[in-house]
Amino acid sequence: MDFRLDDEQRQLIDAARVFARERIEPFYRQRDREGRLDRETLREMGRLGFFGIELPQSLGGLGQSSLTAGLVVETLCGADLNLGYISITASLLGQMMHGFGQPEAMAPWLQGMIRGELIPAISLTEPGGGSDAASLTLKARRDGDDYVIDGEKTSTSMAMQADFAIVFARTGTTESRARGISAFLIPLDSPGLTRTEFDDHGTRSVGRGSLFFDRVRVPSRYRLGQEGQGFGQVMAGFDYSRALLGILCLAVARLSLDQAWKYTTERETFGKTLSNYQGVTFPLAEAETHLTGARLLCLQTLWLKDQGLPHTSEAAMCKWWGPKLAYDIVNTCLLTHGHGGYSKDLPFEQRLRDLLGLQIGDGTAQIMKMIISREKTR
DSSP: OOOOHHHHHHHHHHHHHHIIIIIGGGHHHHHHTTTTTOOOHHHHHHTTTSSSTTGGGGGSSSSOOHHHHHHHHHHHHTHHHHHHHHHHHHHHHHHHHHSSSSSHHHHHHHHHHHHHOOOOEEEEETTTTTTTTTTTOEEEEEEEEEEEEEEEEEETOOOOOEEEEEEEEEEEEEGGGGGEEEEEEEETTTEEEEEEEOOOOSOOTTTTEEEEEEEEEEEGEEEEEETTBBHHHHHHHHHHHHHHHHHHHHHHHHHHHHHHHHHHHHEEEETEGGEEEEEHHHHHHHHHHHHHHHHHHHHHHHHHTTTTOHHHHHHHHHHHHHHHHHHHHHHHHHHTHHHEOOOOEEESSHHHHHHHHHHTTTTTHHHHHHHHHHHHHO
């Protein structure tokens, strides 16, 4: 494996680092309080090429590798993983739209998303399904050149802010499970579509909610791929997004650890700095070790994708280990700061709230371990 970067990649990562310092980190708490994303910031990210990094230049992307996209997400969004979630969603849906959608129908939505002008969402989960994603009941019935969609989706990130969503609906029978599911691009201002918002513990600037479909008409040209093939498309895409989510969470842990180490050299107690006490530094040293190993796993997974090699098991490892490890590390950093770390004056409590949701969304640890077990015993 070769993780060396060329000049173009280094310039892109350097630009991401500057943007994170000047435009993302200072407004982390403000976005949480407001419970909304700043669309001007998203447009700036689009102008700098931070969305769809791995998509072809003909679509407005940069034509870079998956590994490069992961390194940009890591550099850009450690200071606010909420913005990283938008970037990862754009990568996941961008590949689906480019690979399976009709080019003329997808182009304005795809290009608007890459420019940061349109916020995307993915809507898979239903109230009675949860982790059993193949048990969908939302129905899409063919009616001439349209599909008519009825039912409910829940736990959809960006539900109230997104401009469009890739929605998974049942076009076959319930008994056919995954083989009867199709994917559709649906504008979220479509007649008959309503939305509600949840009051969540964390990731408040992204938000979650439910989508309700009452005879919503969708042109057949907005279907992605062949009818009944949608489930396989999204499952394959998750191998990529899970690696990106892993490295995103670890970026939050990296920033927290850097701040904790610095604090140990400044805070004095009993006439010495905290860095002199093994009871303080050893937990941080352990965190450094685990963080280094988990990050290398994420980079390996992205490298495997770029080589066209199997990476399903590794991606599942990234998804369950990355968010949990990052949460545990940030908790250690909070405790290192004592009472000050527990205050909202420092970012640790907000980081914990944001990280917790990623131990649930996009596949729980239990589901990820089932995937790993299945891959190793087939």
